[in-house]
Amino acid sequence: TPPPNRYPVQTEIQAFGEEIVRDAIQFELSRGGQVFFVNNRVQNITEVAGFIKRLLPDVKIAIGHGQMEGSQLEKVMFDFVNGHYDVLVATTIIESGLDLPNVNTIIINDAHTFGLSDLHQLRGRVGRSNRKAFCYLLCPPMSALSDEARKRMKAIEEFSEIGSGFNIAMRDLDIRGAGNLLGGEQSGFIADIGFEMYHKILDEAIQELKANELKDLYPQDPEEVKVKECQIETDLEILIPSVYVSNITERLRLYKELDSFETEKEIEGFINELNDRFGPVPDQVLELMETLRLRWKAKEIGFEKLVLRQNRLICYFISNPESGYFQSTQFTKVLDFIRGKPEGCYMKESGTKLTLTFEKVDSIKKAIESIVPML
Secondary structure: OOOOOOOOOEEEEEOOOHHHHHHHHHHHHHOOOEEEEEOOOHHHHHHHHHHHHHHOOOOOEEEEOOOOOHHHHHHHHHHHHOOOOOEEEEOHHHOOOOOOOOEEEEEEOOHHHOOHHHHHHHHOOOOOOOOOOEEEEEOOOHHHOOHHHHHHHHHHHHOOOOOOHHHHHHHHHHHHOOOOOOOOOOOOOHHHOOHHHHHHHHHHHHHHHHHOOOOOOOOOOHHHOOOOOOEEEEOOOOOOOOOOOOOHHHHHHHHHHHHOOOOHHHHHHHHHHHHHHHOOOOHHHHHHHHHHHHHHHHHHHOEEEEEEEOOEEEEEEOOOOOOHHHHOHHHHHHHHHHHOOOOOEEEEEEOOEEEEEEEOOOOHHHHHHHHHHHO
8 A cells, every 4th residue: 555645656658859858857856856867877877967967057967876886876875865966867776775755757768678677666766755756768669669678668657556566567477478487488478378277287297297207206106196187078057057147257256166176065165155145056056066076086086087978977097008096006996896897887998098988877966976986
């Protein structure tokens, strides 16, 4: 929460020119304020100060950068704070830690070369009182910038409200991509798939590496091999009807909440909540709850996928034929179950896929009853 009586910093993207620099400095000095001029190249910082001096001969200008002696830089800053100078031409050394309420205009030269977080931090050096502040971003025309630089400029201009740091951080992640976990590459947009899905895919990739390329470093106990996710495909009507929950956004939220359940208690609480908010729970939703229970049991047995169509249930085992699962106690229980020759049940291997099929399964409840004996 920003302090009271603060105003957003008015942010403008401008081409470098004498008129914009002169007018911005003159306006700030006319109301008794001071100005930061950020030039992040020490090599030409003296020339930039001379350029401003030529435009405004009566303006008192100081120079500050990290290559100066500590005592000299300290004296420059104290003199600037005490009002002995009107303009401080500096590098990004002013980026953090300064709280100067009298400085309410900042001009950033070559703004397109800065990162988004740098620009946000620099802009935060002004507007630290109840006076309207201005931030001028000087850069070449938009058409001459790279795509990423253009996006950064638009983002810093768009998110100028107080407290918009989080939005800028998310936009920065969008622009640069989530990146390669262990490498220097910055690729892919996390926003396209969502944060949770990104972590899910990342976890799957890590587990696959451990089970294959790095299996010597991470030997797995067959009893610890677990199915991370079980996909269910069916032609049965299993859903939250639109006549029951009409708002599509709320339906999607409920589906997402359901997907995270892991216990019977959570299901009971969810049904009670639906009953309280939307009225008696329809059969389709109750069948959806049964689908969750079926998925839990299937994962426990070692099925990665279930297909329930046309009164037939096909269960797909772990797809990796070299998985330690096939030496586990649980798979032994499955084989013992099949040796009992249950009616309408048979195992089949096609290529690398091993499946177990049950005939005459016309409901989710019947599917649960079919597979539970294997636990």
